[in-house]
Amino acid sequence: MRKFILKRLGQGIIVFMLICFFSYIIMFLIPGDPVYALYGANISPEQYQMYYKQLHLDQPLLLRFFNWFINFLRGDFGWSSRYRCSVNELIATRLPITMYIGILSLILTAFFGILFGVIASVKRGKWQDSVITVLANIGSTMPLFWIGVLGVYVFAIKLGWLPASGYTSPFIDLGLNLKQILLPVIAMAFCQVANITRLTRSNMLEVINDDFVRTARAKGITEHEVIFGHVIPNAISPVINMIGMLFRVVVAGSVAIEKIFNIPGMGQLMIVSITSKDVNPLQACIVVISTVVLIVNLLVDIIYALIDPRIRLQ
Amino acid sequence: MNKKSRLFSIRTFFRRLFHRRIVILGAVIVLIFIIGAIFATVIAPYNPYKIDVLHSLRGASREHLFGTDENGRDVFSRVLFGARTSLLIGLIAVLFAAIAGILLGLISGYFGGWVDIIISRIMDAILAIPNVLLALSLGLVMGNSIPSLMFILGISTVPNYARIMRGQVMGIRNSDYVLAESVMGAGTFRILLSHLLPNCFAPMIVLITQNIGNTILSEATLSFVGLGVNPPTASWGGMVNDGYIYLISNPVYSLAPGVCIMLLVFGFNVLGDGLRDVLDPKLRGTLK
Numbered sequence: 001m002r003k004f005i006l007k008r009l010g011q012g013i014i015v016f017m018l019i020c021f022f023s024y025i026i027m028f029l030i031p032g033d034p035v036y037a038l039y040g041a042n043i044s045p046e047q048y049q050m051y052y053k054q055l056h057l058d059q060p061l062l063l064r065f066f067n068w069f070i071n072f073l074r075g076d077f078g079w080s081s082r083y084r085c086s087v088n089e090l091i092a093t094r095l096p097i098t099m100y101i102g103i104l105s106l107i108l109t110a111f112f113g114i115l116f117g118v119i120a121s122v123k124r125g126k127w128q129d130s131v132i133t134v135l136a137n138i139g140s141t142m143p144l145f146w147i148g149v150l151g152v153y154v155f156a157i158k159l160g161w162l163p164a165s166g167y168t169s170p171f172i173d174l175g176l177n178l179k180q181i182l183l184p185v186i187a188m189a190f191c192q193v194a195n196i197t198r199l200t201r202s203n204m205l206e207v208i209n210d211d212f213v214r215t216a217r218a219k220g221i222t223e224h225e226v227i228f229g230h231v232i233p234n235a236i237s238p239v240i241n242m243i244g245m246l247f248r249v250v251v252a253g254s255v256a257i258e259k260i261f262n263i264p265g266m267g268q269l270m271i272v273s274i275t276s277k278d279v280n281p282l283q284a285c286i287v288v289i290s291t292v293v294l295i296v297n298l299l300v301d302i303i304y305a306l307i308d309p310r311i312r313l314q
Numbered sequence: 315m316n317k318k319s320r321l322f323s324i325r326t327f328f329r330r331l332f333h334r335r336i337v338i339l340g341a342v343i344v345l346i347f348i349i350g351a352i353f354a355t356v357i358a359p360y361n362p363y364k365i366d367v368l369h370s371l372r373g374a375s376r377e378h379l380f381g382t383d384e385n386g387r388d389v390f391s392r393v394l395f396g397a398r399t400s401l402l403i404g405l406i407a408v409l410f411a412a413i414a415g416i417l418l419g420l421i422s423g424y425f426g427g428w429v430d431i432i433i434s435r436i437m438d439a440i441l442a443i444p445n446v447l448l449a450l451s452l453g454l455v456m457g458n459s460i461p462s463l464m465f466i467l468g469i470s471t472v473p474n475y476a477r478i479m480r481g482q483v484m485g486i487r488n489s490d491y492v493l494a495e496s497v498m499g500a501g502t503f504r505i506l507l508s509h510l511l512p513n514c515f516a517p518m519i520v521l522i523t524q525n526i527g528n529t530i531l532s533e534a535t536l537s538f539v540g541l542g543v544n545p546p547t548a549s550w551g552g553m554v555n556d557g558y559i560y561l562i563s564n565p566v567y568s569l570a571p572g573v574c575i576m577l578l579v580f581g582f583n584v585l586g587d588g589l590r591d592v593l594d595p596k597l598r599g600t601l602k
Contacts, residue, residue, distance in 0.1 A: 146572035
């Protein structure tokens, strides 16, 4: 087990370095001069020289990357020219908002996905199965942003039940906060539930015909105990793995969702820093988000191996 | 195989594929959109780029099936031309990703060792960066012309093919017939192309069909946040975004392109599932 964890950790660190390198070289691949891009075009030649030195552009690329990487590890993400404040500050205010909405929708997704998947597989071939399968097919084809738009049209414009956009901190006004995040959270969960449902259903069906399930039934225990005691524990581990993967999708979804509902999170920060060619926040976004995804996946892998001995013995 | 039996096997293929009625529905939807995209210039009642400010933001009517947008352009015509953008980008991006991923997977699965480690870690890195985020940052570097969008959208799905291909190759690399072939003196290249590649073909075809839908969704998302296809080129994601602020005056403007994305993605997904049932013998018969 320890060998397994060390191996996964080592892989994770290599991948982390690769991601850092990728986000670093973006700055030099963008058409145009990095000094002008960072500090604006109307600076004097003296200032240009100063910033040129300050960015260590006179040093070789790998050395610069190394220095930048050390700063990054210390938690210094640099300065945002668009927002005129340190990137650390931006990330510190925005990451919790995106995580808050993302994690809530992930919980909803996992709960309803597994629930529907189990129902569909237990009631295989009955009307419950058909209804869930059709809904899951529809759900996985709807673009997230369009569900958001549809939600705004129905619940904000036509019915007027919920606010169309905005974000208030839950510490200031919890009620308003919940009203505001309800649509984004549901919209995000809506697309993912379908994937979890489909996966749970097919895994359940695979296990339900296994020999050990037949043995369990032959022993004479109730169908209820067969499903909850034998089938679900064996069918659920790939689903846990999938939920780790979904975290990536949720983060990507925040780009569209935060635009529709005007939520000041990481997604909005990314769009603004791309449209204003503000490189430092963008680099920080890529590294921070990817690292969170990496850590979540690493944890999921370890949990997965702990629950399911078949994985760690491979 | 003689002509008659090949004909027979094609017929069985289609009979199995269209065994489930929903697959027929999917195929018909995809076909309708492809025809609509190819003959957009003939079918479209108006020029999708003709600005007519006097008739802007009209609701749906007999003259304008889906109403008009803020510039008075006919939304129905723009939806038709949007099908072109979506299909073109989706298909080419997926083909590019499939070719790149299949080659990488073949190489890393067959050679193993350091080659495998390097390729696998790069694939892991691509997978760890959320695909929209990767596409956004590559878009900043490469610009958002249609060819670079195809490349950008393709890149993020390369690991999907590479991983499955690698697993497949590793599974059959040590099988007897590959061993026999190499004992008989076949070169690496021959083994790779004439034995390993065809054996992994079925899961790849399935993956390609299923990925077309996802790629179309990603393109729409990028265009929606304003970092995809440049206006005035019609794209569904961009139209949902443009129409969003006019939901009150012409809701169809924003909602119709969304329905189109849904239908097209649904069509491709169902078709992909159908193909999986036919081509992947392990799963055949288990999903009804």
